[in-house]
Amino acid sequence: MRNAFSRLCLTTIRLVRVMMPVAALAVAWLVAPAGADPPGASHRPIWQVYAIRYATIPSFPVRALVAGADSTRELDIAMMFWVLKGPEGRRVLVDAGFYRQKFIDSWKPADFLRPSEALQRFGVPTDSVTDVIVSHVHWDHLDGADLFPNARLWIQRQEYEYYVREDGTPAHAAIDSVDAQMLAQFHAAGRVQLVPGDGKEILPGVTAYTGGRHTFASQYVGVRTAAGTVVLASDNVYLYENLDRHAPIAQTLDAHSNLAAQDRMRRIASDLRLIVPGHDPGVFARFPAVGAGVVKIE
Numbered sequence: 001m002r003n004a005f006s007r008l009c010l011t012t013i014r015l016v017r018v019m020m021p022v023a024a025l026a027v028a029w030l031v032a033p034a035g036a037d038p039p040g041a042s043h044r045p046i047w048q049v050y051a052i053r054y055a056t057i058p059s060f061p062v063r064a065l066v067a068g069a070d071s072t073r074e075l076d077i078a079m080m081f082w083v084l085k086g087p088e089g090r091r092v093l094v095d096a097g098f099y100r101q102k103f104i105d106s107w108k109p110a111d112f113l114r115p116s117e118a119l120q121r122f123g124v125p126t127d128s129v130t131d132v133i134v135s136h137v138h139w140d141h142l143d144g145a146d147l148f149p150n151a152r153l154w155i156q157r158q159e160y161e162y163y164v165r166e167d168g169t170p171a172h173a174a175i176d177s178v179d180a181q182m183l184a185q186f187h188a189a190g191r192v193q194l195v196p197g198d199g200k201e202i203l204p205g206v207t208a209y210t211g212g213r214h215t216f217a218s219q220y221v222g223v224r225t226a227a228g229t230v231v232l233a234s235d236n237v238y239l240y241e242n243l244d245r246h247a248p249i250a251q252t253l254d255a256h257s258n259l260a261a262q263d264r265m266r267r268i269a270s271d272l273r274l275i276v277p278g279h280d281p282g283v284f285a286r287f288p289a290v291g292a293g294v295v296k297i298e
């Protein structure tokens with residue numbers, strides 16, 4: 001009787017030991033939010049992604065955006081950046097727009113709002129921005145970075161080293177001299193994180209990819225959201241037309257690499273519609289408006 005009892009106890013203990021992890025996994029699965037990774041996958045936060053339009057450049061030649069497009073076509077292109085709202089008040093921008101007068105004078109944007117004002121109008125204070133992921137060094141994506149006093153900047157190491165000399169002057173023409181100086185100052189202040197190449201998860205659930213070749217080491221970003229993985233292509237895809245026609249962007253150092261990057265974006269994004277191009281006004285028609293000039297990518 002005693003032996004039988006012990007055996008029963010041991011069997012029960014063994015059973016409990018075997019079942020505990022299974023039960024724990026089952027509980028984890030039951031309490032996990034919709035769209036979460038299956039049990040055993042690493043826990044990564046879910047982000048909310050918004051596109052914010054802060055200006056329009058009227059009558060832009062489509063041929064300068066889509067390789068091989070009809071030279072008579074023009075489009076009022078959207079100037080936008082993207083905001084990721086994450087857990088614990090994390091506020092991340094992908095690109096920062098522009099605001100310096102020299103760019104306003106030469107490009108004459110319509111409906112211009114400083115990126116910082118557009119963000120504030122959406123209810124996000126500029127000093128709450130924790131990170132700015134710079135897709136590439138062009139003026140309309142980098143210039144606004146110093147509007148966000150507490151942000152650290154994420155840029156590909158190769159992009160930084162290719163364009164910015166140690167003395168803060170431009171090493172190549174794609175970066176404006178003012179923006180090169182600003183970037184060098186950020187770097188000297190320890191506020192630049194140099195991303196070491198492709199497929200790097202720089203924040204939990206936010207991954208940087210290279211290969212778009214809009215500039216020397218332009219990057220795009222995959223973001224985990226409740227709707228699945230969103231790809232913020234920035235100028236590695238200018239317009240939906242690039243994707244639809246499988247046409248490289250008109251300004252690229254390597255058209256084959258750009259097309260390969262577009263193909264890869266299709267695999268990374270949970271759905272084709274979740275690939276967001278860099279200047280397509282259609283972004284603001286395809287997604288629900290949640291504020292003036294703001295849509296939620298979902």
Ligand SMILES: [Zn+2]
Nearest residue numbers: 138140235278
């Ligand atoms: Zn651009």
